[in-house]
Amino acid sequence: MNHIERTPDPDKRTLRRQILTVREGLPGDVVRETGRTLAARALELPELARAGTVAAYVSVGSEPGTIALLDALRARGVRVLLPVLLPDNDLDWGAYDGEGSLARVRRGGRMTLFEPSGAPLGPDAVTDADVVLLPGLAVDTHGTRLGRGGGSYDRVLARLDRAGARPALVVLLYDTEVLEHVPTEPHDRPVHAAVTPSGVRRFG
Numbered sequence: 001m002n003h004i005e006r007t008p009d010p011d012k013r014t015l016r017r018q019i020l021t022v023r024e025g026l027p028g029d030v031v032r033e034t035g036r037t038l039a040a041r042a043l044e045l046p047e048l049a050r051a052g053t054v055a056a057y058v059s060v061g062s063e064p065g066t067i068a069l070l071d072a073l074r075a076r077g078v079r080v081l082l083p084v085l086l087p088d089n090d091l092d093w094g095a096y097d098g099e100g101s102l103a104r105v106r107r108g109g110r111m112t113l114f115e116p117s118g119a120p121l122g123p124d125a126v127t128d129a130d131v132v133l134l135p136g137l138a139v140d141t142h143g144t145r146l147g148r149g150g151g152s153y154d155r156v157l158a159r160l161d162r163a164g165a166r167p168a169l170v171v172l173l174y175d176t177e178v179l180e181h182v183p184t185e186p187h188d189r190p191v192h193a194a195v196t197p198s199g200v201r202r203f204g
Contacts, residue, residue: 011183015146019137019177023062035065037197038172039072042133045193045200047168051130053079055093055156055167058102058114063135064172070096081125082116083152090155093125094118126156127163134191136171140182143190143203145171157189168192 042048054073059066073080080096085107094116095101103117126132134153138146147153160167169191175198194201 012146012149015183016137016149019146022176023174026062031062031065034174034197035059035068038064038066038195039068041197041200042069042170042172042195043072045131045168045170045195047131047170047193048073048078051078053081053129054131054133055081055083055126055129056096056133057083057135059135060111060113064174066133066172067099069133069172071098074098081121081129084115084120085113085152086123089150089152090123091126091152092120092123094120123159124163127160127165129165129167131168131170132156132160134169134171136173136177136191138177138179138182139171139173139191139194139201139203140179141203143192143194144182144184144188145191146182154187158187161189170195172196 048054056066056070056073058070070080074096081093082096083091084094086092095118096116097118101117102114104112105115106112134145134147136145136147157169169189170193171191172195175196178194178196178201190203192203194203
């Protein structure tokens, strides 16, 4: 892939397809073990150690697993917020109270999601978070995150900016998903760190 400053969105789509193809070929035991390892790595982050509220998400399919991390944070007494996808692709938020508090939902023709079943807290609830754990498909050496392309987290990051909130932004990935270059667009906001099974990568 060419190393250029600005790359048209079709290149993002190609990269997404490539990464998703690799993920879909992962055995279930690798996905589960990655989730346990990621939880241990992430819990070493000073940002999470001092966090009172963490906005996170429930992994689905072959995404790096998050349930072990969510449960560990909750056991520490951390308030964990999880997203609820709205019809316009924006995100509302609800509290995580254990796996039993999750509802399995299907949004139109999209993948099945696991969302908090309690009372919605509103889209602005994320501005209370000390750390935001972002889903992603890749990150590059500058901290540019490749998302799935739905724009939900672009809205979240814009909301944080408008509120003057400055949480730590952390993406959870497989080791092979830390790349030299990810196509960049003007609205992209870099993350502060990526957690993979082999460790933590920080970005300036």
